[in-house]
């Protein structure tokens with residue numbers, strides 16, 4: 161609205177006229193597609209320096225291709241399961257490949273909407289580009305992905321047509337490897353996002369035709385390319401630009417090499433094994449670029465290849481890596497930092513290399529401090545692969561190839577309120593009495609107990625949380641018999657359970673020894689035993705304790721970085737919040753699927769037990785294996801555990817987000833439905 165010099169008010173609208181016909185009307189051919197690519201790159205060149213003059217360009221809007229994850233929830237609005245699966249895969253590839261790659265792509269000023277209505281042609285020549293309504297700062301590759309998404313919506317168009325457009329762009333502005341990695345999943349994401357925004361708006365205003373004018377063409381385009389692997393998509397899109405890397409070694413080849421050189425008692429996961437070549441955050445990438453959501457690896461606690469952890473290892477490895485017989489402040493700094501996470505009495509640290517070694521050392525400490533020899537363990541437990549640890553692991557000595565329990569090991573029943581002998585509200589006290597009973601029997605047989613090794617949520621035993629009161633009363637029995645209480649926190653420690661940093665804390669107990677491993681170095685081989693000064697002194701009998709690699713400066717730097725990341729990224733809180741969301745979703749699945757007998761766990765340490773019959777609890781072990789393999793086909797990695805192999809365990813890196821959990825739940829629902837149909 162303006163007041164004219166003549167004194168009256170008038171509304172004016174400025175219109176410019178550009179001659180030409182919209183791309184969608186003239187259609188595509190090779191010359192036009194190449195021209196669109198070139199023009200896109202020229203627009204980027206012309207806008208160089210624009211952002212510095214117009215900082216307000218750093219903005220976002222509904223179609224911002226770096227933010228389309230927010231539309232993921234609309235997938236459930238599609239009724240056709242094929243559509244849902246396509247959209248799910250597109251969004252998964254977007255999150256797992258495009259977003260991490262975008263972080264290192266060149267940025268600049270984007271047109272933001274180089275679509276088939278905004279590019280005008282005069283014959284085969286571009287006569288103009290219109291609509292600056294979606295301009296923004298961003299990764300330049302986003303613009304190219306948008307044009308490609310429209311090129312692919314033309315009837316019968318192929319990735320080879322799209323490659324012509326890519327070649328045109330690359331001719332003017334050659335792209336780098338991050339852009340190459342991001343492009344194909346970004347194209348899928350743009351197509352998916354058109355469909356998802358469209359269906360969302362249908363709820364708002366079904367009469368607004370133009371909002372969903374592209375719905376069927378986007379779904380058709382997705383259908384044509386959705387089965388293409390990310391690596392193939394990348395190769396085909398960039399086929400006109402340059403040669404891309406040769407193929408990786410085939411899975412069969414790697415398998416054969418492995419069979420020739422590696423001991424055969426080591427198994428490979430999944431019916432169709434995976435050749436994983438890269439990890440990032442909560443994702444693992446197969447050799448062909450296919451990403452998998454890692455819902456089972458509790459070692460890469462703060463995310464695969466976390467840059468801060470990698471950087472800490474790299475810097476220290478470049479500077480010094482030696483043993484602990486030299487003075488180095490990093491050793492005591494790290495030990496102090498670790499002890500500070502624990503109750504005050506646990507103030508003395510031993511650093512070793514893996515969980516098994518840590519449990520071995522805990523056994524030696526307990527024997528030295530008590531003068532006793534025997535141990536108490538929980539049925540189904542696993543404590544490591546060394547000779548003594550195998551002897552303390554019913555999971556192994558009672559399993560295939562095992563030779564049963566040695567005399568010095570006493571097994572207490574699994575405190576399992578779902579399948580065990582005692583299932584009532586007083587199960588904690590009931591199972592603790594069993595601990596007292598087993599100790600009593602051992603003592604009567606002339607044995608003496610040096611310690612009770614126990615996890616605060618049973619892991620290999622089947623993801624079983626301990627019933628209330630169990631640990632406290634069990635510890636009382638053990639201590640009364642002169643034994644020590646040893647918490648094996650190898651799987652459940654470091655904030656995974658959400659409410660507490662250490663899982664034993666939920667039970668209001670303070671152990672005498674805490675054993676740590678797996679997540680402590682986010683994959684770097686390290687482990688620790690923390691105990692009281694008194695126990696450590698009792699162990700100091702003249703024989704030196706020394707581990708060549710334990711506590712080396714690289715491990716200390718790595719361990720410190722892991723603790724920093726857990727704290728700075730509030731990962732314990734994430735385990736609590738995301739874990740609660742996951743548990744709720746799993747409970748909802750249990751109501752819908754009779755195969756799900758029990759859902760349990762804490763934070764991001766969860767399990768579902770599959771049964772064929774809710775009364776007899778007949779284990780659904782084959783079904784569990786089937787489910788895990790089908791989920792793997794859908795890009796989500798899970799595994800089975802428990803003595804009956806019917807528990808699906810879920811213990812992802814603590815960086816998983818809401819979208820990952822929602823996708824996992826939707827896929828579990830679909831897979832359980834399809835299994836029920838047979």
Ligand code: PMP
Pocket residue numbers: 514515516517519542543544545615619620648650651677678
């Ligand atoms: N304790 C527990 C509870 C474990 O789960 C494991 C490994 N699965 C170990 C100890 C042994 O750890 P590592 O494989 O690092 O020797």
